[in-house]
Amino acid sequence: MSRESPARRCALEALTEWEDTSRFAADILDHLSRRMRLSPQDRGLAQDLLYGVIRNFYLLDELIERFRRGAIKNQTRNLLRLGLYQLFKTDIAEHAAVNETVSLARQHERSLVNAILRSAQREKAALLAEIESWPLEDRCSHPAFLIDRWTAQYGPEATEALCRWNNEPPAVYARLNPLARDREALERVRSEIEPSLLGEAWPDFFRIEGAPNAEWLRDGFIYVQDPSTSVACRLLDPKPGETILDACAAPGGKSALLAALMGSANNLHVADASESRIHSMRENLERLGIAPASIRQVDWNRSGEGADLPAFDAILIDAPCSNTGVMRRRVDVRWRLDERDFERQAKPQLALVQSLSRLLKPGGRIVYSTCSIDRVENEDVVAASGLKLVETRTTLPWRDGFDGAFAALLQA
Numbered sequence: 001m002s003r004e005s006p007a008r009r010c011a012l013e014a015l016t017e018w019e020d021t022s023r024f025a026a027d028i029l030d031h032l033s034r035r036m037r038l039s040p041q042d043r044g045l046a047q048d049l050l051y052g053v054i055r056n057f058y059l060l061d062e063l064i065e066r067f068r069r070g071a072i073k074n075q076t077r078n079l080l081r082l083g084l085y086q087l088f089k090t091d092i093a094e095h096a097a098v099n100e101t102v103s104l105a106r107q108h109e110r111s112l113v114n115a116i117l118r119s120a121q122r123e124k125a126a127l128l129a130e131i132e133s134w135p136l137e138d139r140c141s142h143p144a145f146l147i148d149r150w151t152a153q154y155g156p157e158a159t160e161a162l163c164r165w166n167n168e169p170p171a172v173y174a175r176l177n178p179l180a181r182d183r184e185a186l187e188r189v190r191s192e193i194e195p196s197l198l199g200e201a202w203p204d205f206f207r208i209e210g211a212p213n214a215e216w217l218r219d220g221f222i223y224v225q226d227p228s229t230s231v232a233c234r235l236l237d238p239k240p241g242e243t244i245l246d247a248c249a250a251p252g253g254k255s256a257l258l259a260a261l262m263g264s265a266n267n268l269h270v271a272d273a274s275e276s277r278i279h280s281m282r283e284n285l286e287r288l289g290i291a292p293a294s295i296r297q298v299d300w301n302r303s304g305e306g307a308d309l310p311a312f313d314a315i316l317i318d319a320p321c322s323n324t325g326v327m328r329r330r331v332d333v334r335w336r337l338d339e340r341d342f343e344r345q346a347k348p349q350l351a352l353v354q355s356l357s358r359l360l361k362p363g364g365r366i367v368y369s370t371c372s373i374d375r376v377e378n379e380d381v382v383a384a385s386g387l388k389l390v391e392t393r394t395t396l397p398w399r400d401g402f403d404g405a406f407a408a409l410l411q412a
């Protein structure tokens with residue numbers, strides 16, 4: 001029997017905890033990888049395995065049913081999910097996928113796990129061909145209600161493309177920070193990444209292969225950020241000298257981009273409802289050399305909140321949402337949503353727009369944005385706001401190759 005793989009042990013324990021609790025997979029993985037003192041390489045493998053299994057739950061459970069009908073213990077099922085994911089969805093050598101998964105099993109279950117994985121290995125080619133004829137719900141492991149919603153809004157071909165997109169590991173992008181304190185060093189960084197820039201539509205964004213440069217991050221030359229996040233900021237189009245509010249700002253990526261577009265953060269006010277997220281946002285902005293006019297904790301739905309703030313030329317409302325545009329990054333989302341959540345989200349989203357519109361100067365503008373691709377949270381909220389719609393912009397993963405985002409420019 002091969003030596004136990006620490007990465008696979010971590011993935012197995014994380015998967016079991018994730019299934020038994022409401023904690024996010026990323027938080028569980030961070031905790032366990034530190035406790036187990038995983039190397040960066042093992043930590044990366046553990047993440048790939050954990051996230052891959054979560055993304056492919058229905059598919060893996062359908063495969064398990066082919067070889068083991070009836071009751072099965074949760075620990076055994078998670079072991080089989082882990083092994084089958086490696087066999088069917090990765091380039092890991094098949095003997096390693098089987099042997100190292102079996103090595104994690106308790107003594108009394110090793111023969112069962114070994115037998116099922118060996119059978120799956122023998123039938124792999126036939127099963128891979130058969131899987132392509134399975135219903136999309138099972139083939140791409142998405143709840144049926146999401147598939148139905150997307151099909152109604154975008155059609156079957158786009159829905160399948162989105163499901164396939166969601167099941168792939170996300171690319172990592174970063175943005176050059178033009179407000180970095182050391183401008184000479186910033187230009188040296190720029191010269192090193194110039195070939196990776198994405199073009200005129202996404203100025204200063206570039207794709208990262210491998211891990212981000214730790215020194216560039218530490219010194220505030222770059223900020224890890226998907227290009228889709230710039231859609232709302234550019235639609236708001238903040239001008240130097242204008243008084244701007246980023247109302248739901250944490251963790252600060254859009255605030256930093258607004259400051260960059262303005263040339264400084266002198267008239268930029270940032271706020272968020274979460275005290276803990278404000279703390280991390282403050283650290284992010286300080287690292288990027290950005291000092292907003294104010295940073296505060298605000299619950300905009302409470303009467304009188306923000307009464308001491310100035311009137312604003314423009315407000316960005318990056319509203320909390322279902323996150324259906326970023327499922328590729330947030331592996332928990334598809335399993336934590338239900339059909340009623342979209343309407344539930346839309347009520348506080350609309351309340352945010354109506355509450356914050358009172359802080360605008362006459363003729364001021366709001367950009368309402370989400371990382372949702374659902375009409376109920378986007379177009380329907382805008383239509384109910386009572387504000388004049390000037391323009392909308394979207395990114396759709398299967399069309400644009402980035403995270404999904406919605407932004408609407410509104411005027412009082």
